[in-house]
Amino acid sequence: xxxxxxxxxxxxxxxxLPLLGQDPQFTQFYSSPLYQAPSFAxxxxxxxxxxxxxxxxxxxxxxVTTTIFAMDYNLSALNSGLGIIAMKDKIGSxxxxxxxxxxxxxxxxxxxxxxFFRPGVGFYYTQRSIDYNAMIxxxxxxxxxxxxxxxxxEITDHIQAADASVSGLLFISNIWVGFTADHLITPNITFTDxxxxxxxxxxxxxxxxxxxxxxxxxxxxxxxxxxxxYRHQGVADQMDLGLYWSYDxxxxxxxxxxxxxxxxxxxxxALAVLLGYRYKDTSIGYSYDFTISxxxxxxGGAHELSLIYRFNIEAKKRFKPIPCPS
Numbered sequence: 001x002x003x004x005x006x007x008x009x010x011x012x013x014x015x016x017l018p019l020l021g022q023d024p025q026f027t028q029f030y031s032s033p034l035y036q037a038p039s040f041a042x043x044x045x046x047x048x049x050x051x052x053x054x055x056x057x058x059x060x061x062x063x064v065t066t067t068i069f070a071m072d073y074n075l076s077a078l079n080s081g082l083g084i085i086a087m088k089d090k091i092g093s094x095x096x097x098x099x100x101x102x103x104x105x106x107x108x109x110x111x112x113x114x115x116f117f118r119p120g121v122g123f124y125y126t127q128r129s130i131d132y133n134a135m136i137x138x139x140x141x142x143x144x145x146x147x148x149x150x151x152x153x154e155i156t157d158h159i160q161a162a163d164a165s166v167s168g169l170l171f172i173s174n175i176w177v178g179f180t181a182d183h184l185i186t187p188n189i190t191f192t193d194x195x196x197x198x199x200x201x202x203x204x205x206x207x208x209x210x211x212x213x214x215x216x217x218x219x220x221x222x223x224x225x226x227x228x229x230y231r232h233q234g235v236a237d238q239m240d241l242g243l244y245w246s247y248d249x250x251x252x253x254x255x256x257x258x259x260x261x262x263x264x265x266x267x268x269x270a271l272a273v274l275l276g277y278r279y280k281d282t283s284i285g286y287s288y289d290f291t292i293s294x295x296x297x298x299x300g301g302a303h304e305l306s307l308i309y310r311f312n313i314e315a316k317k318r319f320k321p322i323p324c325p326s
Contacts, residue, residue: 023182023201024054024064024066024089025231026052026054026066026304027054027240027255027270027272027274027287027302027304028052028274028287028304028306029205029240030227031050031283031285031306031308032052032070032306033050033070034072034083034085034102036180036203037120037167037169037178037179037180037203037205038083038104038105038106038120038121038122038165038166038167039106039118039168039169039180040072040083040106040169041081041082041083041104041105041106041120042072042073042075042080042081042082042083042106043072043106043108043118044074044310045310046073046311046312047071047072047073047074047310048071048072048073048308048309048310048311049069049071049308049309050071051068051307052066052068052304052306052307053065053066053067053068053304053305054067054302054303054304054305055302055304056289057301058303059298060298060299060300061092063092064090064091065089066087066088066090067087067088068085068087069085069086070085071083071084072084072104079107079108079109080105080106080107080108081104081106081107081118082103082104083104083105083106084103084104085100085122086099086102087099087100095130095131096128096130097128097129097130098126098127099128100124100125100127101124101126102122103122103124104121104122105120105122106118106119106120106169107120115170115172116170117168117170118169118170118171119166119169120166120168121164121166121167122165122166122167123162124162124163124164124165125160125161125162126160126161126187128159128189128191129157129158130157130158131157132155132157154193155192155193156191157191158191159188159189159191161185161187161188161189162187163182163183163187164184164185165183165184166180166181167179167181174208174209174211175206175208175209176206176207177205178205179202179203179204181201181202181203182202182203183199183200183201184200186198186200199234200233201233202232203230203231203232204230205227205228205230206228207226207227207228208225208226209224209226210223210224211223222245222246222248223244223246224243224245225244225245225246226242227241227242227243228240237259238257238259238269239257239258239259240257241256242254242255242256244274244276249277249278249279250275250276251275251276251277251278251285252273252275253274253287254271254272254273254274255271255272255274256270256272257269257271269291269293270289270291270293271290271292272289272290273287273288273290274287275287281309281310282307282308282309282310283306283307283308283309284305284306284308285305285306285307286304286305287304287306288302288303288304289301289302
């Protein structure tokens with residue numbers, strides 16, 4: 001019962017106050033590339049399918065779980081890429097959920113022999129729903145026959161809207177940098193007759209990968225990749241900085257989530273670690289977020305799983321893959 005009360009209070013606040021930021025986040029942001037930017041659609045040889053699952057703050061009442069399934073294909077003959085994505089986000093005991101279905105397109109522009117630019121665009125159908133029967137409002141504790149003021153307004157248990165995003169990705173050799181602007185239509189996300197629009201989310205990301213080839217003939221190739229992403233939505237800002245080390249089929253990574261260069265804004269959100277393994281065309285990754293904020297003993301951190309499978313086919317036109325981490 002205590003869980004339901006917490007979620008009810010949270011829902012009331014979200015429905016009546018300005019929005020601070022609503023989008024799910026993934027620690028393995030390059031293991032969900034189509035969620036990161038439409039420009040990644042088809043940025044591989046052949047087909048690719050990915051599945052991502054995140055269980056955030058499992059020790060708290062009303063945890064957050066997010067699942068993403070995506071597929072994309074490289075149309076090398078047309079210098080294009082196509083993708084589809086489905087995301088389901090569930091928050092709390094009252095089953096506050098978000099469903100997003102999207103179609104993505106990207107185009108590969110070769111500026112010169114080494115420099116490429118890849119713009120992308122995404123179109124989405126989004127639906128939000130909630131189960132009012134699982135909610136207990138504060139006024140009901142004092143008087144079972146009373147109703148909450150929020151229910152005096154015109155309400156619904158689900159809403160739906162269209163949305164769109166654009167992105168750009170520049171890469172040269174083993175360096176890449178990109179941007180994404182999500183929620184260009186700024187859909188209204190409140191369940192009442194009030195207006196509460198989802199603000200545009202801006203994302204900057206990039207990285208650098210350098211290789212080291214072993215001297216022995218036939219030895220495996222290893223690499224170190226520096227990567228980062230910065231997100232801004234409404235009044236919320238967040239940055240992830242970290243690196244991956246890969247040797248043969250094994251990858252190990254670590255990130256720090258904060259705004260370390262802005263002292264007054266520092267929140268010391270989380271420290272994350274990753275272990276990944278690749279077998280032929282299949283890659284699997286597990287990451288765990290250690291909470292280092294004031295909530296350090298209460299959240300249970302965050303668990304995240306990723307699974308990627310590549311269907312390699314013979315392309316009629318040679319394609320230069322983007323050097324981002326897999």
